[in-house]
Amino acid sequence: DAGITQSPRYKITETGRQVTLMCHQTWSHSYMFWYRQDLGHGLRLIYYSAAADITDKGEVPDGYVVSRSKTENFPLTLESATRSQTSVYFCASTWAREAPLHFGNGTRLTVT
Amino acid sequence: DAKTTQPPSMDCAEGRAANLPCNHSTISGNEYVYWYRQIHSQGPQYIIHGLKNNETNEMASLIITEDRKSSTLILPHATLRDTAVYYCIVGSGNTGKLIFGQGTTLQVKP
Numbered sequence: 388d389a390g391i392t393q394s395p396r397y398k399i400t401e402t403g404r405q406v407t408l409m410c411h412q413t414w415s416h417s418y419m420f421w422y423r424q425d426l427g428h429g430l431r432l433i434y435y436s437a438a439a440d441i442t443d444k445g446e447v448p449d450g451y452v453v454s455r456s457k458t459e460n461f462p463l464t465l466e467s468a469t470r471s472q473t474s475v476y477f478c479a480s481t482w483a484r485e486a487p488l489h490f491g492n493g494t495r496l497t498v499t
Numbered sequence: 500d501a502k503t504t505q506p507p508s509m510d511c512a513e514g515r516a517a518n519l520p521c522n523h524s525t526i527s528g529n530e531y532v533y534w535y536r537q538i539h540s541q542g543p544q545y546i547i548h549g550l551k552n553n554e555t556n557e558m559a560s561l562i563i564t565e566d567r568k569s570s571t572l573i574l575p576h577a578t579l580r581d582t583a584v585y586y587c588i589v590g591s592g593n594t595g596k597l598i599f600g601q602g603t604t605l606q607v608k609p
Contacts, residue, residue, distance in 0.1 A: 490542030
């Protein structure tokens, strides 16, 4: 089915481990985004990408790495997970700069 | 990117119109106003957006003041399923990135 999918839906990891959250969209949208959502902070932009091989930092990029080798995929990697990165992570995509975002269903990450 | 200010919470009676205000006094000429909502822990859902003119779709209407410093989202006949957090966002047409604020929690009551 067409759409934007995130995997896994739930993930528990330990402090210091590397973990990668996947985001895949089937629309060939140019723009993709990663947000995190914590209680009391709303959604905060981590990284975004305007096209394959083009990425840029958002509001809270520290501790995260992204890549965009293919248009349809935008993985988010926590190189050494910390408890403060426990959060719900949302991926989004859109076809044009001013067009609405389409969000995935989120990944709930717990770092113990 | 321009910031937005929204009331933290609002109530609305079922069947009545819900009018959600948003201030964006520092908006620049090429920035759109977007509205999204988030129900429980689902991904945010797009509602409507506009640049200068008022807009209407099957979900809602967006009224933007002439000076573009504020806007109002109108849900014409609110239902219990419209209970959600509503985000007003001003987006940069240059980068496409949207910065979310705290939003307004709308509670629709029977």
